[in-house]
Amino acid sequence: MTEIDQDRVLIFDTTLRDGEQSPGATMTHEEKLEIAEMLDDMGVDIIEAGFPIASEGDFRAVSEIAKRSKNARICGLARANPADIDRAWDAVKHARHSRIHTFIGTSPLHRAIPNLTQDEMAERIHETVTHARNLCDNVQWSPMDATRTEWDYLRRVVEIAIKAGATTINIPDTVGYTAPVESADLIRRLIAEVPGGDEVVFATHCHNDLGMATANALAAVEGGARQIECTINGLGERAGNTALEEVVMALKVRNDILPWNTAVDTRKIMAISRRVATVSGFPVQFNKAIVGKNAFAHESGIHQDGMLKNAETFEIMRPEDVGLMSSNLVMGKHSGRAALRDKLHQLGFEVGDNQLKDVFVRFKELADRKKEVYDEDIIALMHAGEESE
Numbered sequence: 001m002t003e004i005d006q007d008r009v010l011i012f013d014t015t016l017r018d019g020e021q022s023p024g025a026t027m028t029h030e031e032k033l034e035i036a037e038m039l040d041d042m043g044v045d046i047i048e049a050g051f052p053i054a055s056e057g058d059f060r061a062v063s064e065i066a067k068r069s070k071n072a073r074i075c076g077l078a079r080a081n082p083a084d085i086d087r088a089w090d091a092v093k094h095a096r097h098s099r100i101h102t103f104i105g106t107s108p109l110h111r112a113i114p115n116l117t118q119d120e121m122a123e124r125i126h127e128t129v130t131h132a133r134n135l136c137d138n139v140q141w142s143p144m145d146a147t148r149t150e151w152d153y154l155r156r157v158v159e160i161a162i163k164a165g166a167t168t169i170n171i172p173d174t175v176g177y178t179a180p181v182e183s184a185d186l187i188r189r190l191i192a193e194v195p196g197g198d199e200v201v202f203a204t205h206c207h208n209d210l211g212m213a214t215a216n217a218l219a220a221v222e223g224g225a226r227q228i229e230c231t232i233n234g235l236g237e238r239a240g241n242t243a244l245e246e247v248v249m250a251l252k253v254r255n256d257i258l259p260w261n262t263a264v265d266t267r268k269i270m271a272i273s274r275r276v277a278t279v280s281g282f283p284v285q286f287n288k289a290i291v292g293k294n295a296f297a298h299e300s301g302i303h304q305d306g307m308l309k310n311a312e313t314f315e316i317m318r319p320e321d322v323g324l325m326s327s328n329l330v331m332g333k334h335s336g337r338a339a340l341r342d343k344l345h346q347l348g349f350e351v352g353d354n355q356l357k358d359v360f361v362r363f364k365e366l367a368d369r370k371k372e373v374y375d376e377d378i379i380a381l382m383h384a385g386e387e388s389e
């Protein structure tokens with residue numbers, strides 16, 4: 001029987017597998033090794049390093065990541081057939097801690113593709129999970145498109161997978177279709193109603209098609225899931241996957257109402273976010289939660305004034321906690337006198353009230369013409385003022 005720590009949520013990162021599957025996000029071998037090292041170093045529990053049968057390159061990357069891994073468990077993906085599972089095992093077996101993750105689409109739409117009856121698919125699940133378990137003592141099984149699978153059938157196949165030896169049952173919301181209340185309920189019912197459901201770890205794997213991936217993942221944890229599958233920057237097919245930085249920071253900042261812990265060192269978030277953006281070629285949107293350029297930036301006078309008096313007025317997290325040096329008071333047409341005085345002080349200019357009044361007028365004129373006023377612009381304004389005196 002698996003001992004499950006109810007206070008802890010395992011973080012399963014799939015940037016290198018589901019994330020890399022986004023069209024255009026392909027990474028080189030070296031880049032994958034670098035990202036895996038960063039994930040391991042920041043305290044991610046499980047790294048899904050790739051899909052070993054997909055290509056020779058994927059196999060090499062997963063094998064190398066497995067060999068170099070320190071603490072994280074290294075996982076390889078496999079479809080529900082022996083060849084895929086053997087290939088995944090050959091790649092991950094080098095790791096100190098390894099996992100085979102095998103899956104099959106269980107919803108009516110997905111069952112129609114291999115044209116299997118419910119009974120034939122159930123038999124396939126039994127055989128493939130048994131096969132994986134004979135190779136590796138840590139096996140994850142996923143019913144792809146679980147959230148659009150009929151409840152009775154989902155319950156039946158989850159029971160089969162548990163009986164065949166799966167140690168983690170992942171419930172994918174493959175097309176981002178569920179909503180928080182349903183996400184929590186589904187996991188709660190599976191744990192309560194499937195025999196052996198309380199002896200395995202349930203995982204949640206959400207996609208962001210309706211922008212609910214983070215909310216759905218956290219709701220699943222409320223329902224009893226103890227593993228969240230996610231990617232850095234929410235990288236992933238279509239609208240992406242649950243973003244690691246969002247769930248980890250939500251659990252940290254709102255631990256009062258989301259009382260579960262992770263082992264992630266959140267101060268390493270910004271560095272890996274930037275690196276993944278660079279190597280994947282997917283820039284992070286400016287207003288992206290936690291890691292966007294504007295996530296800790298303030299321009300309006302009221303906000304800047306509040307920030308200068310007490311940062312908690314407009315920030316619920318400390319920038320240092322995600323690996324930033326400080327918040328950013330952006331100087332622009334919405335900025336007020338307090339922010340300008342503070343900026344001048346940072347730049348080494350001490351001004352009296354009259355001088356501030358004068359510079360402020362000229363600053364506003366400039367800000368009306370420019371989107372953002374840089375330090376150099378303010379220095380130039382000060383020098384121009386000195387010359388005209």
Ligand code: KIV
Nearest residue numbers: 103142144145172174
């Ligand atoms: O979204 C999905 O269903 C997946 C599975 C392979 C787990 O990525």
Ligand code: ZN
Nearest residue numbers: 018172174205
């Ligand atoms: Zn997915």
